[in-house]
Amino acid sequence: MPLMLWTEELSVGIEEFDADHRQLFAMVNGLFNAFEVGTGAELLGALFDALIDYTRDHFAREEARMAACHYPGLSTHRAEHLQLAERVHELRRHFLAGSVEQVNRDLLVLFKTWLTSHIRVTDHGYKPYVIDRPAAGHQCAITLRDHTTR
Numbered sequence: 170m171p172l173m174l175w176t177e178e179l180s181v182g183i184e185e186f187d188a189d190h191r192q193l194f195a196m197v198n199g200l201f202n203a204f205e206v207g208t209g210a211e212l213l214g215a216l217f218d219a220l221i222d223y224t225r226d227h228f229a230r231e232e233a234r235m236a237a238c239h240y241p242g243l244s245t246h247r248a249e250h251l252q253l254a255e256r257v258h259e260l261r262r263h264f265l266a267g268s269v270e271q272v273n274r275d276l277l278v279l280f281k282t283w284l285t286s287h288i289r290v291t292d293h294g295y296k297p298y299v300i301d302r303p304a305a306g307h308q309c310a311i312t313l314r315d316h317t318t319r
């Protein structure tokens with residue numbers, strides 16, 4: 170059983186972000202596996218860095234979309250992203266300092282608890298504001314106000 174399991178109830182209603190979240194889950198699971206089978210520090214470091222890079226890019230995509238949609242919760246949401254990024258960078262420093270096993274454990278716990286609750290609560294907050302309408306060709310589809318008046 171994978172550490173992180175994406176289920177339909179985690180969907181934020183935007184395929185691009187659901188795909189990002191599934192990919193993040195897969196990357197955390199990959200890192201967990203690598204840790205379990207005793208992968209060397211070099212490969213662990215590469216997986217770690219890939220996860221950090223993907224998380225950063227995903228946060229940027231979400232924030233750009235929220236900004237385009239004038240989502241009022243953007244600054245709170247961004248602060249949560251920043252908090253995780255800072256914590257992960259702290260762990261990366263510890264990793265470089267050689268505490269490989271501890272860092273892997275901390276990183277996996279951090280992602281498992283933080284990511285799932287962030288998606289369930291914080292990401293779901295933007296759902297009504299950022300609706301996927303690819304047919305309309307809009308980056309930001311509609312705002313809640315538009316949505317409720319239609």
Ligand SMILES: [Fe+2]
Pocket residue numbers: 231246250287291292
């Ligand atoms: Fe988010």
